Amino acid sequence: MSPIKPRTMPGVLELLPLEQIAFQGMLDTIRRQFERFGFLPVETPAIELSDILLTKSGGETERQVYFVQSTGSLRQGDRPELALRFDLTVPLARYVAQHEHELGFPFRRYQIQRVYRGESAQRGRFREFYQCDIDVIGKDRLSIRYDAEMPAVIHAVFKDLAVGPFTIELNNRKLIRGFFESLGIGDPERQTLVLREVDKLDKRGREAVAATLAAEPFALASSVVERIMAFVATRSSGHDDALARLAPLEAAGGTLGEGAAELREVLAMVRALGVPESDYAINFSIARGLDYYTGTVYETKLDDYPQIGSVCSGGRYENLASHYTNSRLPGVGISIGATRLFWQLREAGLIRTAESSVAVLVAQLDESDLTHYLGLANELRRAGIATEVQLEPRKLARQFQYADKAGIRFVAMLGPDERAKGVVAVKDLRRGEQFEVARQELAKTLRVELEQAAAMRGR
């Protein structure tokens, strides 16, 4: 029988082990920082009931949904009962509504799981990918103060990921809305349409967007277009500059003033949370999720890789779960698309995949001494050091080659001479040097080396 060609569906990122170790390190870092900020883990099933997942009928989202059917229920026409989640927000809404009376509020949850979208196949677009989300959900109300925690978490995560300088950009939807009202563009739908054009600034350029806004159906006066273009070009450089730009808007009062005041309060708390002012800024062009977000909005950009776009985004919303409960559940959250981020960082050459999670290979010098090697491995493993034993006979040079290629740093050798002296010979493949260490000291010595190396990688 001729074999079936082994392959995955297009649009998934399947990694080789050393890449997977690097990716797992990224997820671990994100999780560690989410936990440090007091967020609690939640996992939800990948499969949800379709009527739960697809409360909004039709549209782009529904076309990208993967439906699920067991063999017995494959039928024509009927919309299948089950579907795969396409984000973590709808499952969160369902979760909070379902378990409302068992949760403490404000409810702080993190969730790191895969989501599924029937995207058309395209380089860098994924059909199955990780999202790493945090949200704080209030009952009836949620203080603006929670909005300030998000940039602090983003900052801690991206510092820990060690991906170079980055800027967390903030804006406020009330501020945007109030600004448009002050220009006489009061209709929210019209505001949305204008914002959608403004959102194309990076792609189309300033003049093309200005021309569109001056033409039908917008037909905005050129002075209005000019004010919009100036407004959305606003970027702060430093904390005081941000405050100075907000002050006149706050003084203007109304929705505009309210949005500016919120942003000011958030910035003050972001600073109090220890985020250096070089790492955040206000950017009035950020709109995000036009229908969904109602207050603070966030984007995060890598300073040296602007082409990557935002690597962590989110914002404040009025009511999480109106489809599932009559309780009012305002919230604020951010999301990191980890699969795409990893892929982009790898494309940019920022992913190190040289080192294994395995730290030590115990060499096999003499087959009849195998039990000695197993005993040594046992000691190292008990001390928390990831250890592999050479179980099949092989030339020592080949064992070194294997360890080197596999990214294993240390090869431990325990021959009769070493046993007589109570030592272990260790070859450090990274430093290219060999040393002897007392057997009782081996685990401690290696642990110190491994911890130093981890610290130097910025962990």
Added chain:
Amino acid sequence: MSPIKPRTMPGVLELLPLEQIAFQGMLDTIRRQFERFGFLPVETPAIELSDILLTKSGGETERQVYFVQSTGSLRQGDRPELALRFDLTVPLARYVAQHEHELGFPFRRYQIQRVYRGESAQRGRFREFYQCDIDVIGKDRLSIRYDAEMPAVIHAVFKDLAVGPFTIELNNRKLIRGFFESLGIGDPERQTLVLREVDKLDKRGREAVAATLAAEPFALASSVVERIMAFVATRSSGHDDALARLAPLEAAGGTLGEGAAELREVLAMVRALGVPESDYAINFSIARGLDYYTGTVYETKLDDYPQIGSVCSGGRYENLASHYTNSRLPGVGISIGATRLFWQLREAGLIRTAESSVAVLVAQLDESDLTHYLGLANELRRAGIATEVQLEPRKLARQFQYADKAGIRFVAMLGPDERAKGVVAVKDLRRGEQFEVARQELAKTLRVELEQAAAMRGR
């Protein structure tokens, strides 16, 4: 609009946050031990191509498969192109065949992911659940020595999970097959049918099974039935007892002798790997995956909870990926069904869900001092301590109540007096005592307490 009732599909285990913390702790423990034994992480997409997943036509497996279709491709009749994996073994086979030339062999991989089965709804049966697998895959051949690593990993995992005493039971399919051959039952299919009856011993009892084997279609002589029943009742007590039971079988030679010799070699290495002899035994009734396994097979039972059945099983197989490659890839592996295990341990009252992953709540004493609290939280977080800040004003007693209910152990208070003295007041809710500590010493002090508590939980 009346809300849609929030709910999950039947057959999933969705956990509240404190339960999720306990479950996550279980997965972390399993992963830690897998890594210590030098296994490398692999993740594969949940969605595979149907023709890859369903190489065997029809049967029980296919009826339990969840097929996946994006909205555009919902059609009648055609078998959908995509399906959710129902285990981690088929994806491993596909992965190894696909990446064969980029992997080092023997390839040691661990994989901790969810799998999906369209099971009929029933208490304790899950449609979406975690499997935690390790496998070692050889190219052309794989030494029996790798079979001995599996019990060592199982031992390390279940010790670390601290679920009480357990026994890793071993058997060997060659030994079983050789035994049947010695009785004149040479046809593998017939052996399989007999083993399937023997497998019902626990449920049906000795007499009922013996009666079945004596009747058509088996029609075995009563002396043969007696020998089978005696054989499958074999359990060893201690290492030497196991060797003593194997010795005559090994002396018999043939397939039986070969199986006994393999088992002897595995047991010797299991002991050399530091597994205490109280924690493993031979059990000749274990057959497992009758068509699949060809040598060593494993089951693991919790001594105090026999009704749970095997919590970790696996074995040796001849050829992993014959459907996808002409290379011969023998392997050995084990699997832990973590979702079911967690559910069972919870039912047995063995899961502690009292403690949060959040260690400290920084109390809010005076709203105008919020920046001081944020600064303190910042220090704790940088020191790696998971910290939440009380952001909205609330009576202090309510803050204590909240922390207690949420499983947060420490409440840190930084009033004007404490600030003047350079200290922080800490209430330890577990010990019910309050103390003061120099601010510079706070993180270190709390870390020592938390590490001690973790150590006492058996980590």
